[in-house]
Amino acid sequence: MLSLAARSGALSPYLQATNVAVNGSVKALLPGAVKGDSLLKSSSKKAPAISACVSAPGGIRMAHTDIKVPDFSDYRRPELLDPKKSSQESSESRKTFSYLVTGATAVVGVYTAKTVATQFISSMSASADVLAMSKIEVKLGEIPEGKNMTFKWRGKPLFIRHRTEKEIATEEAVDMAMLRDPQHDKDRVANPKWIIVIGVCTHLGCVPIANAGDYGGYYCPCHGSHYDASGRIRKGPAPLNLEVPYYEFPDDDTVVVG
Amino acid sequence: ARDQTWVCSDASSSPILLSLRRGQATVTYAQSLLGAPETRLTALDNGLRIASEETGHSTCTVGLWIGCGSRYETEKNNGAGFFLEHMAFKGTKKHTQMALEQQVESMGAHLSAYTSREHTAYYMKTLAKDLPKAVELLSEVVQSNALSEADIEQQRSVVLRELEEVEGSLQDVCLDLLHATAFQGTPLGHSVLGPSQNARTLSRQDLVDFIKSHYKAPRMVLAAAGGVTHEELVGLAKQHFSGVSFEYEDDAVPVLSPCRFSGSEIRMRDDDMPLAHIAIAVEGASAASPDIVPLMVANSIIGSYDITFGGGKHLSSRLARLASEESLCHSFQAFHSSYSDTGLLGIYFVTDKHHIDDMMHWSQNAWMNLCTTVTESDVARAKNALKASLVGQLDGTTPKCDDIGRHVLNYGRRIPLAEWDARIDAVTPRMVRDVCSKYIYDKCPAVSAVGPVEQLPDYNRMRSAMYWLRF
Numbered sequence: 082m083l084s085l086a087a088r089s090g091a092l093s094p095y096l097q098a099t100n101v102a103v104n105g106s107v108k109a110l111l112p113g114a115v116k117g118d119s120l121l122k123s124s125s126k127k128a129p130a131i132s133a134c135v136s137a138p139g140g141i142r143m144a145h146t147d148i149k150v151p152d153f154s155d156y157r158r159p160e161l162l163d164p165k166k167s168s169q170e171s172s173e174s175r176k177t178f179s180y181l182v183t184g185a186t187a188v189v190g191v192y193t194a195k196t197v198a199t200q201f202i203s204s205m206s207a208s209a210d211v212l213a214m215s216k217i218e219v220k221l222g223e224i225p226e227g228k229n230m231t232f233k234w235r236g237k238p239l240f241i242r243h244r245t246e247k248e249i250a251t252e253e254a255v256d257m258a259m260l261r262d263p264q265h266d267k268d269r270v271a272n273p274k275w276i277i278v279i280g281v282c283t284h285l286g287c288v289p290i291a292n293a294g295d296y297g298g299y300y301c302p303c304h305g306s307h308y309d310a311s312g313r314i315r316k317g318p319a320p321l322n323l324e325v326p327y328y329e330f331p332d333d334d335t336v337v338v339g
Numbered sequence: 340a341r342d343q344t345w346v347c348s349d350a351s352s353s354p355i356l357l358s359l360r361r362g363q364a365t366v367t368y369a370q371s372l373l374g375a376p377e378t379r380l381t382a383l384d385n386g387l388r389i390a391s392e393e394t395g396h397s398t399c400t401v402g403l404w405i406g407c408g409s410r411y412e413t414e415k416n417n418g419a420g421f422f423l424e425h426m427a428f429k430g431t432k433k434h435t436q437m438a439l440e441q442q443v444e445s446m447g448a449h450l451s452a453y454t455s456r457e458h459t460a461y462y463m464k465t466l467a468k469d470l471p472k473a474v475e476l477l478s479e480v481v482q483s484n485a486l487s488e489a490d491i492e493q494q495r496s497v498v499l500r501e502l503e504e505v506e507g508s509l510q511d512v513c514l515d516l517l518h519a520t521a522f523q524g525t526p527l528g529h530s531v532l533g534p535s536q537n538a539r540t541l542s543r544q545d546l547v548d549f550i551k552s553h554y555k556a557p558r559m560v561l562a563a564a565g566g567v568t569h570e571e572l573v574g575l576a577k578q579h580f581s582g583v584s585f586e587y588e589d590d591a592v593p594v595l596s597p598c599r600f601s602g603s604e605i606r607m608r609d610d611d612m613p614l615a616h617i618a619i620a621v622e623g624a625s626a627a628s629p630d631i632v633p634l635m636v637a638n639s640i641i642g643s644y645d646i647t648f649g650g651g652k653h654l655s656s657r658l659a660r661l662a663s664e665e666s667l668c669h670s671f672q673a674f675h676s677s678y679s680d681t682g683l684l685g686i687y688f689v690t691d692k693h694h695i696d697d698m699m700h701w702s703q704n705a706w707m708n709l710c711t712t713v714t715e716s717d718v719a720r721a722k723n724a725l726k727a728s729l730v731g732q733l734d735g736t737t738p739k740c741d742d743i744g745r746h747v748l749n750y751g752r753r754i755p756l757a758e759w760d761a762r763i764d765a766v767t768p769r770m771v772r773d774v775c776s777k778y779i780y781d782k783c784p785a786v787s788a789v790g791p792v793e794q795l796p797d798y799n800r801m802r803s804a805m806y807w808l809r810f
Contacts (some may be wrong), residue, residue, distance in 0.1 A: 143502070143503065143535050144502040144503065144505075144506060144530050144532070144534065144535045145505075145506060145512045145515060145516060145607070146418075146502065146515065146530040146533060146534045146535065147534045147535055147536070147604075148516070148519065148607075148785070149524040150519050150520055150524075150528065150603075151604065152524065153523075153601075153603075161601070163599070164524040164525045164598070164599045165525070165596035165597060165598075165599070166597060167597040167598075167599060167600070167680075168599050168600050168601065169600075169623070172782070176781065192478075233705060270633060299528065
């Protein structure tokens with residue numbers, strides 16, 4: 082009603098039926114019509130009263146008692162469809178239902194939000210191809226016994242050595258007290274036949290040479306560190322044993338490092 | 340023993356200034372409670388009840404209270420009771436309108452009537468000695484109304500005019516709309532006035548049918564208060580009201596079915612109005628419920644306020660203090676309309692368009708306080724205020740007569756002031772908290788708003804304010 086009145090400009094006093102309440106005097110629907118007849122006009126003569134407001138939505142309401150509250154049965158819960166039944170009895174159960182549904186939705190919503198947030202944030206971590214670069218798969222069958230093979234892994238040299246029985250026995254028999262960085266051979270290998278270490282000298286980072294040195298393992302030419310066949314430091318300036326990376330054997334013939 | 344006090348013109352020897360009771364009333368509160376004469380109740384053979392209180396005044400109010408109202412009407416005849424009230428004084432079968440008016444005027448009496456949702460009353464205020472004439476006229480008005488076609492047509496325009504005029508009384512509009520939305524789809528949602536369409540189309544037959552279905556002796560009470568003796572009144576009733584029917588056609592006794600309360604809202608927005616009238620209510624207690632008294636005490640805690648109050652920040656009601664200090668509203672009142680099986684417990688306020696949000700917030704805050712943290716001093720103060728208002732309202736024969744009529748219809752007997760007093764005394768803060776939580780806490784309210792109500796919060800916000808997360 083209000084927007085219509087605003088747009089109609091000159092006609093607005095005649096279209097604002099609610100003005101009647103404020104001013105206390107009845108504004109005639111048509112100029113020259115008798116004061117106080119507005120309700121009666123529509124009862125006796127149809128044309129004048131209604132034609133002035135034919136463009137107004139639904140016509141003009143005269144009394145607040147004419148307002149009909151619409152029937153909301155389509156939206157009511159079943160317990161409240163009967164207007165002759167008090168709403169108090171079903172009140173508990175309705176509230177319980179609403180709060181349970183709200184609570185469950187909240188839990189699901191929080192979990193969903195957490196999942197979405199985690200997915201977005203973890204998308205900033207390393208991608209699959211980068212992660213793939215972090216692993217290397219090696220066919221062990223190509224490495225003959227007694228031989229050490231070098232691979233490039235994560236930018237560093239990776240030594241995989243197929244040890245002989247003699248070497249295994251020797252390394253297992255070494256006394257801990259003699260080692261600068263005491264570690265038993267069993268703790269450095271998963272399968273004693275294969276020693277897998279990172280080929281970076283723990284002294285200052287040079288690459289040791291395989292099958293060299295006094296202990297049947299590796300020798301670093303930079304400052305003369307000797308490592309044994311288990312990659313442990315025996316002689317020289319290096320403080321620690323060669324690093325053993327994480328690896329696993331998906332089957333007997335393959336190892337995945339990283 | 341009552342002290343005899345008298346005032347002399349010579350102030351220096353005036354006993355009242357020297358007496359120990361100086362500054363006190365001559366009648367204590369307890370005496371005023373117990374000193375009220377008992378209301379006597381008898382019933383005629385046809386079920387019509389007669390109740391009276393003999394106060395010894397030289398005037399009296401006598402009337403007929405009938406247990407029918409807009410709640411008994413259907414959509415098609417909504418407004419019949421109100422129309423009938425208009426027709427009531429337009430002449431009976433024995434007296435024309437002129438003759439009736441002349442009879443009443445020559446006695447110097449006032450004849451009036453009111454219709455509400457569950458009660459209708461026709462009553463007369465007159466000198467005590469004119470009681471017989473008054474009862475005779477009342478019996479004619481109720482039983483043998485002329486209901487002439489010409490008068491009906493003429494009254495149509497009067498009713499329509501009254502419908503237009505009531506639009507100006509925004510408090511009535513707001514509370515009518517509150518009932519319409521709270522009890523939507525049920526007879527309690529009908530306004531007493533009825534829609535304008537019915538005012539134009541109700542026929543004489545509709546009115547006759549209405550009388551036939553509802554003006555029955557068991558639903559009527561002849562009440563009187565003033566200088567009347569009960570025996571005289573009973574005699575007059577036997578003489579004039581024995582003929583009132585007590586049987587229904589087809590034995591169809593109208594039974595009131597419960598009315599469903601719907602938490603809902605209705606907004607009649609008009610930005611041209613200067614003030615917004617807003618009412619928020621929850622389903623309350625029925626008239627005969629034991630929770631009535633704690634709820635009355637709770638309403639007294641919230642109290643009422645008008646911008647003309649001078650208390651300022653010293654007003655006792657917290658909401659009134661806030662209203663005064665922050666200019667939250669022009670007026671507010673806590674109300675409780677109770678019907679035979681349900682009720683509306685709410686707060687009505689009038690404010691300008693920039694303070695609606697705050698006023699609604701603090702009103703609901705006051706409700707939450709009632710449910711959770713009401714204190715001993717709040718309750719003590721409210722009990723006193725309630726007792727004072729209950730006693731103070733009955734300050735004439737007409738309020739007393741009205742009280743008698745409504746009580747007998749609602750409760751079957753008159754509840755004496757002493758009983759109200761005892762029930763009020765029995766209220767404790769814990770009781771107020773429990774009862775208020777039962778009716779208010781986390782319940783869906785019904786809201787009605789008229790005027791520039793843009794600032795009124797969304798219904799979901801108001802619903803959320805009906806509980807506190809801190810509990």
